[in-house]
Amino acid sequence: MSAAATVLPSMDPAAAEELAREAAAWCALHGLVVGDRADPRSGTVPGVGLVHAPFSLLPAHLPEPIWRQACELAPIFNDLVDRVSLDGNFLQESLSKTKQVDDFTSRLLEIHRKMMEINKEENIRLGLFRSDYMLDSETSSLLQIELNTISASFPGLGCLVSELHRTLISQYGYLSSLEHKRVPENAASSQFAEALARAWAEFNVDSAVVMMIVQPEERNMYDQYWLTKHMQESYGVTTIRKTLSQVEAVGQVLPDGTLLVDGKKVAVVYYRAGYAPNDYPSEAEWRARLLIEQSSAVKCPSISYHLVGTKKIQQELAKPNVLERFVEDKEEIVKLRKCFAGLWSLDDEEIVKTAIEKPELFVLKPQREGGGNNIYGLELRETLIRLQKEGGDALAAYILMQRIFPKASPAYLVRGGICHEGLVISELGIYGAYLRNKDKVVINDQCGYLMRTKVSSSDEGGVAAGFAVLDSLYLT
Ligand code: ADP
Numbered sequence: 523m524s525a526a527a528t529v530l531p532s533m534d535p536a537a538a539e540e541l542a543r544e545a546a547a548w549c550a551l552h553g554l555v556v557g558d559r560a561d562p563r564s565g566t567v568p569g570v571g572l573v574h575a576p577f578s579l580l581p582a583h584l585p586e587p588i589w590r591q592a593c594e595l596a597p598i599f600n601d602l603v604d605r606v607s608l609d610g611n612f613l614q615e616s617l618s619k620t621k622q623v624d625d626f627t628s629r630l631l632e633i634h635r636k637m638m639e640i641n642k643e644e645n646i647r648l649g650l651f652r653s654d655y656m657l658d659s660e661t662s663s664l665l666q667i668e669l670n671t672i673s674a675s676f677p678g679l680g681c682l683v684s685e686l687h688r689t690l691i692s693q694y695g696y697l698s699s700l701e702h703k704r705v706p707e708n709a710a711s712s713q714f715a716e717a718l719a720r721a722w723a724e725f726n727v728d729s730a731v732v733m734m735i736v737q738p739e740e741r742n743m744y745d746q747y748w749l750t751k752h753m754q755e756s757y758g759v760t761t762i763r764k765t766l767s768q769v770e771a772v773g774q775v776l777p778d779g780t781l782l783v784d785g786k787k788v789a790v791v792y793y794r795a796g797y798a799p800n801d802y803p804s805e806a807e808w809r810a811r812l813l814i815e816q817s818s819a820v821k822c823p824s825i826s827y828h829l830v831g832t833k834k835i836q837q838e839l840a841k842p843n844v845l846e847r848f849v850e851d852k853e854e855i856v857k858l859r860k861c862f863a864g865l866w867s868l869d870d871e872e873i874v875k876t877a878i879e880k881p882e883l884f885v886l887k888p889q890r891e892g893g894g895n896n897i898y899g900l901e902l903r904e905t906l907i908r909l910q911k912e913g914g915d916a917l918a919a920y921i922l923m924q925r926i927f928p929k930a931s932p933a934y935l936v937r938g939g940i941c942h943e944g945l946v947i948s949e950l951g952i953y954g955a956y957l958r959n960k961d962k963v964v965i966n967d968q969c970g971y972l973m974r975t976k977v978s979s980s981d982e983g984g985v986a987a988g989f990a991v992l993d994s995l996y997l998t
Pocket residue numbers: 654667668863885887890891892893894895896923924925926927949981982983984
C-alpha cells in the first residue's frame with residue numbers, strides 16, 4: 523500500500539481547506555489559470571477575469587507498471603496514426619455510412635476527398651496527440667478511451683498541476699509521508715512547443731509564423747499561451763492567433779501553395795478549434811478549413827490525421843486483422859490490442875440487442891469531440907430503440923463501446939476556490955508528438971501526461987465542459 527493511500531482519506535476537511543488555499547494561491551502565481559465564466563470578457567480579453575484552473579488537491583494513484591505501459595504505447599500510436607492517414611480509401615470507406623447520417627463528418631470527408639482528387643501530399647506531417655485511458659477495476663487493465671488527434675488540450679496547464687503537486691508534497695509538512703519524486707516530471711508544454719518549432723524549422727522559411735486556430739471565445743487561452751511563450755522564448759518562433767472566420771477574411775493561398783495571412787507566411791497551422799460543428803457556424807469557416815488544407819503549410823492536424831482520430835476509425839481499427847494492415851511489428855500489435863476495449867459498429871444486431879438489455883455496460887458515442895456528447899444508461903437504451911425504429915443508416919452515426927469502470931477513491935477537488943470532498947475516478951492522458959519530413963522521422967515521442975479526475979457519479983469527463991478537474995499522478 524502506498525503512503526498516499528494512507529494520507530488521503532485521513533486528511534481532515536480543515537487541513538484540506540487550508541492546503542487548498544495555499545494551492546490556489548500557487549496557481550495564481552504560476553499561471554495555472556483559466557478565464558472565469560463570471561466575467562463576460564474573460565474569453566476574449568487576455569489578462570481579464572482569471573480564476574485558478576479546477577484541480578485535485580493531491581495526485582491520483584497509478585501503479586508504476588501501468589504508467590510505463592501507457593508511456594510505451596505513445597510512439598506506437600503516433601506511428602499508427604501516420605500509417606492510417608496515408609490510406610485515404612480506408613478512411614473514406616470506413617466512414618462512408620457515417621457520412622450519410624452525420625453532416626459534420628460528411629463535410630470533413632468532403633475536404634479529404636478533394637485532397638485525394640488532387641493527390642495532395644503532405645511531406646511535413648505534424649501530430650500532437652493525446653491518448654486517453656482508464657484503468658478497468660475488474661481486470662486491472664489499462665484500456666484506451668479514445669485517441670485525440672486534433673486540439674488535444676491541457677499540455678500547457680497539465681504540467682503545471684504536476685509541479686503544483688510536487689511542490690505541495692515537498693513543502694507541506696502534513697504530506698511528509700509522500701515523496702515528490704513519485705509524481706513523474708511532466709514537460710508536455712515545452713515538448714509540444716518544441717515539436718511545433720521543429721515543424722516550423724523543417725518548413726524552413728525564416729520569416730514565417732505559426733498560426734494557432736482559436737475559437738472566438740476561449741476561456742482556456744492560457745493553456746494555449748503557454749505553448750506560444752515556449753515557442754517564442756526557446757526557439758524565437760512567433761505565433762499568431764486567428765479564428766477560422768478571420769482566416770477566411772484575410773487569408774490567401776499563392777500559386778506556389780504559400781499560405782498568407784495578414785501578409786505573413788504561415789509555416790504551421792495548429793488547430794485549437796475546428797473539431798466540433800459549433801466551430802463552423804457558417805460556410806466561411808468551412809472555406810477557411812479548405813483553404814488551409816490546400817496550402818503548403820504544415821497542418822496540425824491535416825484533414826487525414828483529424829479523421830484518423832474519429833471514434834468510427836477507433837472502432838474499425840479494433841476489428842480483427844485491421845491493425846495488421848498498418849503495423850508490421852507483431853509485438854506492437856499485441857501491445858495495441860491489449861489496450862483496446864470492446865468496440866462495436868451498430869450494424870452488429872447482436873450487440874445492439876445486448877446493449878438494449880444491459881445499457882449500463884455500454885457507452886454510445888457519436889462522432890464528436892470535446893466532451894458531453896456520449897449517451898449512457900436508460901437514455902442509451904431509448905436511443906437505440908428509437909434509431910432502430912427509424913431504420914435506414916441512422917445507427918451509423920454512432921459506435922458502441924464497452925463501459926469501463928475505474929476504481930473510485932476519496933479525494934478533494936478544488937473549483938472556484940471551493941474544496942469539495944468526493945469519491946472520484948481518473949482518466950490518464952498521455953501526450954505524443956510525431957513529426958516527419960518525407961522519409962525522415964524527426965520526432966516520435968511521448969510528451970508528458972494529463973490526469974483528469976471527476977466525481978465517480980458523473981458519466982462525462984471534460985474539464986472545460988465542467989465535469990472534471992486537472993490532476994497529476996502518484997506512482998505506487
Ligand atoms: P470526447 O472526444 O468528447 O472527449 P470521449 O470518448 O473521451 O469523447 O468521452 C468523453 C468522456 O466520457 C471520457 O472522458 C470519459 O470520462 C467518458 N467515457 C468515454 N468512454 C468511456 C467508456 N468506455 N467507459 C467509461 N467512461 C467513458
